[in-house]
Amino acid sequence: MQIEVRPSLIVNSQGKGSVDLIWLSQFLKDIESGSSLVVASKKSGTSYRGAWGKLNEVESALGMPLIVRTKGHGSKLTEFGSFLFKFIDEMQAGHIQYGSSYQETLLKAINQIQKSENARWKFFSSSDSIIQKVVGEVKGFSLKIAGSGESLERLLNHEAHIAGYHVSSEKSSKAIHQRLSKSDIQIFPVMKRTQGLIVKKGNPLHIQSMEDLLNQKIRFINRQIGSGTRLLLDTLLIEEGIEPLDINGYLQEEFTHSAVANAILAGKADVGIGVKNIALENGLGFIPLKDEIFFLAMHQEMVSQPESSKLIRKIRSYSGNTPGYKAISLNRQVKEWL
Template identity: 75%
Template sequence: MQIEVRPTLIVNTKVDGRASVDLIWLSQLLKDIGQGSSLVVASKKSGTSYRGAWGKLNQVEAELGMPLIIRTKGHGSELTEFGNFLIQFIEDMQAEHLKHDAQYHDRLLKEIKKIQKSESVRWKFFSSSDSVIQKAAGEIQGLELKIAGSGESLERLLSNEAHIAGYHVSDQDSSKAIYQRLSKNNIEIYPVMKRIQGLIVKKGNPLRIRTIEDLIGKKVRFINRQIGSGTRLLLDNLLMEEEIDPSDLNGYLHEEFTHSAVANAILADKADVGLGVKNIALENGLGFVPLKDEIFFVAMHKEMAAQPASSKLIRKIRSASGETPGYKAVSLNRQIQDWL
């Protein structure tokens, strides 16, 4: 994109309906005269006729009440003190502008790109964190993905703040309850993939973590997911099933917002273990202890379901999940009938 930011200096006049005069243009005309050019030659270099240049000079002089050139018959024209001052003033102004030109230029381009991006977005997709979802959504033009917990994504959809919501559940009873609530609000639900959640641990699993019970105690540093995320809900359900008090986990209150952030914390030795999906552990060279299969759904209002972008998104998610370790594509409701 070629954009130049330039300063302007203009004299406006209401006399005889004359147009304004660009003093930047005029200063170059004066400079040529000051360097020995006649008004005829200077006007040609400026792209204006002799009569036009003469008229603009007279117009500015009349408006400012100051002469710019001294005309001596047989000796051409010379610049007045004010004429020389005006040239120097404009040169100084332009030099000062150049100091900040890049700043203004970058600010303008940044804002243009920001607005272009916002205007190109037609549909908002709130979804739980998942690399397959992010990959598929990034390939759909007009779709903007916002990462949020499963619960928040569904609430955004129900309040019409989102066009599409992505959420995951790990038990059939919760899945059925969500399905019933969404159906009552004329929302379509599509199962798209099954994925494995488990414990992401350091390479080689040096602490020999195998179960939820192994997280108890100060020795193991745990890292949690944020309240409202499906993964946090899964952990709380697992702790409840095993009758484990959350406070027994060293790091239960230490939260991250994505599976990748959990993996990065373990890689940086800020934690020993966290709950997440298998493919993130594999991508980061970490160990993984499987705990639970869960179903990932995409939900949307019926009007959105009629958009070609929606079916394209679902196809891409299913296709990508079929090629990713720890995932399996789900394309038919009857494959998970007990969850609906």
């Protein structure tokens, strides 16, 4: 597909329609270079009579002649005629300099709409950079980032075709597996990733554990309620006997791991909770807390779609080559979680 953005310049003559001055510019340029009105008309794709009529309309509308007609000597541009076609040429040259940005914007918007139109399956998933990357490469899926809990509920209510979720305890994983099995939903372990505390580069506040978050001088940034990462944090706080509201910033929430990292980079927070690879990608420090398993769940009819297999393979491939992740290819690798 090729799209070209062109400028438009129109003269409206009362009661007689309009004349395209871009067309007129080329017509005048041919006259200037020595072409007769007949030849210039043919080059412009207009009959002699039609070209003559348009010329008269523009001259009448602008109140100035464009051509001087001398019997036996052909036609010659007036000073205004020369000025007009040169001005239009300069306008078009200037447009070329900036017009490409409009073309790129338009093509990008069209591609996004086409991708949305072509999406056949709804994929709700917990925030993860590998998931987002893979969905951009496998056609047919529209991705909506949501918490693990919401993603599973959407799947159970048939509002999603695939759900991506992560769990950090074997007990929770087994409970989820049992519930999904009752609804004839299959799950596929795809990767293991490490969650922990994301801190500023060099860890200037010397944060080492959850207990350090009780220091009121340390500003924390949390994940939203319903996310698997928020559930992990709350579980760890209960295990260590820490009151959540004693943490400065516990109620400050971000929706993705990247947003947590950006808040720390921007100096809005000193520490947050998220996955290791996001910390590494942003040049931030990381204190590991817990490994977790990331699963994909889908209804039986979705399992038979070749795109589902492609999605799973690519996620496992990328996770096997990304720091902070480990690919999981077989259920027996996580049998104690099922």
